[in-house]
Amino acid sequence: MTLPDVRAALLAGGLGERMGHLTDTLCKPLVPYAASCRLVDFSVANTARSGIPELVLLSLHRERDLIDHLLTHWDGRGVRINFGPHDTLVRSGALTAGETLPARPPEAGTADALLNNAEHLFAPGARDLLIQHADHVYLYDYTPMVAAHRTADADVTIGVQRIEHRFVHLFGMVDVDPDLRVRRLVEKPAEPTSDLIFTAFCLFKTAVLRDVLTTLAALGDDAWQHDISRDVLPHMIREGHRVLAHPITGYWADIGTVERYHLEQLKLLDPPFPLPPGALPTTLTGTPPHHLGHARNLTAADVTIPPGATVHSSLLFPGCVIEPGARIDRSIVLPGATVRAGARLNDTIAAPGEDVTGRRTGLTHLEPAAHPTP
Structure with a gap:
């Protein structure tokens, strides 16, 4: 209609x-x-x-x-x-x-x-x-x-x-x-x-x-x-x-705050999926993302999780790179970010193009100092 x-x-x-x-x-x-x-x-x-x-x-x-x-x-x-x-x-x-x-x-x-x-x-x-x-x-x-x-x-x-x-x-x-x-x-x-x-x-x-x-x-x-x-x-x-x-x-x-940006995307990982991957707009990739089995990840088609890397309940965006030995839990890895061997991400976000080498938990690195999350 x-x-x-x-x-x-x-x-x-x-x-x-x-x-x-x-x-x-x-x-x-x-x-x-x-x-x-x-x-x-x-x-x-x-x-x-x-x-x-x-x-x-x-x-x-x-x-x-x-x-x-x-x-x-x-x-x-x-x-x-x-x-x-x-x-x-x-x-x-x-x-x-x-x-x-x-x-x-x-x-x-x-x-x-x-x-x-x-x-x-x-x-x-x-x-x-x-x-x-x-x-x-x-x-x-x-x-x-x-x-x-x-x-x-x-x-x-x-x-x-x-x-x-x-x-x-x-x-x-x-x-x-x-x-x-x-x-x-x-x-x-x-x-x-x-x-x-x-x-x-x-x-x-x-x-x-x-x-x-x-x-x-x-x-x-x-x-x-x-x-x-x-x-x-x-x-x-x-x-x-x-x-x-x-x-x-x-x-x-x-999506008004960094916290909601993180939490609402994690909701996309659990069935029944609130936004099925095949129904999503695909302006970043041209193809829908896909869920990866029991680990409950949502992953762009061009992203590979190599042997030796551990990724659970996370979103991996187009162009990001995950190295063997990286560990990612309940996190969002945005376009072009690289998570190096030995890096650990927990309940956090890797920014576009960021090179992540250490350990990170939480969102304080992204949140504005003058506007704390409600």
């Missing part, structure tokens, strides 16, 4: 500071994931899978690298990528290798990204606008969500999922009535009263969203937080707009 009158908007402008040294040389959407792809590929693959014809990229930091990735792997392959104010320049062929793109206007929050790209988001041809994030990991067809949204004549439909109560404070907490109408959305509540969270992808009636953004922008810069979760959706709830929840029962993860 196709959704020709839906347009997607991909929020990809965050600095990714809580990802620590993993984003020293990469924008967060390009951080490698699942031994096969990059974070951004999940949302784009979901757009293409659902038959949504156009995705507008809302980027800001190191966006030339992100644009090059999307042009190479996604544009014209089931979805057209609209690069917003850069679209004409990108498609002209006039950009030279490494050339920096013109600066975009600054943004105080996700709602500013929508306002700054209004010309592209609210162009004719889309009845509904799907808002996505470039750091969420899930495989999903939005068609049932769109059908429910339109059947209910909702002004906005938000994805929701139940999680362990102790983690709710990290997300947007949602309170709904028996008919799934949203009564309250509280971003990162200090004392959660519900185990239902906002998955941060949502479907707006295009005209309604445009009007709400216009109303909020008219308040002035200091009167709101310029954020979809903190301003746009709460405003719509208060004003009596029809805001509905759509339960998401499959696997979904928001």
Whole structure:
């Protein structure tokens, strides 16, 4: 099925500071994931899978690298990528290798990204606008969500999922009535009263969203937080707009910290696999990764575990090298890393291109000092 009158908007402008040294040389959407792809590929693959014809990229930091990735792997392959104010320049062929793109206007929050790209988001041809994030990991067809949204004549439909109560404070907490109408959305509540969270992808009636953004922008810069979760959706709830929840029962993860990056990938190793290898995007390799028997590893097709090396419950990315005598447990070895003979990795990550020679346990070498992991 196709959704020709839906347009997607991909929020990809965050600095990714809580990802620590993993984003020293990469924008967060390009951080490698699942031994096969990059974070951004999940949302784009979901757009293409659902038959949504156009995705507008809302980027800001190191966006030339992100644009090059999307042009190479996604544009014209089931979805057209609209690069917003850069679209004409990108498609002209006039950009030279490494050339920096013109600066975009600054943004105080996700709602500013929508306002700054209004010309592209609210162009004719889309009845509904799907808002996505470039750091969420899930495989999903939005068609049932769109059908429910339109059947209910909702002004906005938000994805929701139940999680362990102790983690709710990290997300947007949602309170709904028996008919799934949203009564309250509280971003990162200090004392959660519900185990239902906002998955941060949502479907707006295009005209309604445009009007709400216009109303909020008219308040002035200091009167709101310029954020979809903190301003746009709460405003719509208060004003009596029809805001509905759509339960998401499959696997979904928001990769916001180094710790979650590590733990969520380890979840891919145990059956029933939340993300089957054959269903993963394959922008890093062109071929899916595979599980290796009883050791429960997820390994790129070009990686060999030599005799004398011991690897358990780990992910080995394309281009990494494991030498005989290395031992790796519950760890992630990213593209181009080398784990030398005698090295020991436990519950840790080898960074792209890193040469690991000693012993390492934990993630402190990657975590940002100013933003400790929750």
